[in-house]
Amino acid sequence: MSELKCCPICGKEIDIENDLYIPERDWKPTFYDPDSGGDPINIHCNCGLEFSTGTYDWNEFVKAWNTRTPMDNIVEKLEERERYLERAMNESHENGHRFSEEKAMNERIAIRYAINIVKQEINKEN
Numbered sequence: 001m002s003e004l005k006c007c008p009i010c011g012k013e014i015d016i017e018n019d020l021y022i023p024e025r026d027w028k029p030t031f032y033d034p035d036s037g038g039d040p041i042n043i044h045c046n047c048g049l050e051f052s053t054g055t056y057d058w059n060e061f062v063k064a065w066n067t068r069t070p071m072d073n074i075v076e077k078l079e080e081r082e083r084y085l086e087r088a089m090n091e092s093h094e095n096g097h098r099f100s101e102e103k104a105m106n107e108r109i110a111i112r113y114a115i116n117i118v119k120q121e122i123n124k125e126n
């Protein structure tokens, strides 16, 4: 069970006891959920990273985690946010009221920067 790589974001070693949810170990029947068997395996790191591929299979999960799928997910999420800001800025132009454009611009720059950092790390891995 120790074959998990460190967190791709904060570099912390994954604590099997505290950072990991394994349904067969951690799920208990409750009044509201007497028989589902629990959620798919997931990692929830102290840095806020949540990772799940929806699988209940340990080997599959380890493979997905260790091949840095989380990094790709993060790039996707950041790019989503970037697109949202871009849309919001365009729409505010059309409506005439300039929704705090400077703030949005600064956030977009920060996101771009973060995406580049993560992408560089992905390239190092490959």
Ligand SMILES: [Zn+2]
Pocket (backbone or CB within 6 Å): 007, 008, 009, 010, 011, 012, 045, 046, 047, 048, 049
């Ligand atoms: Zn982390």
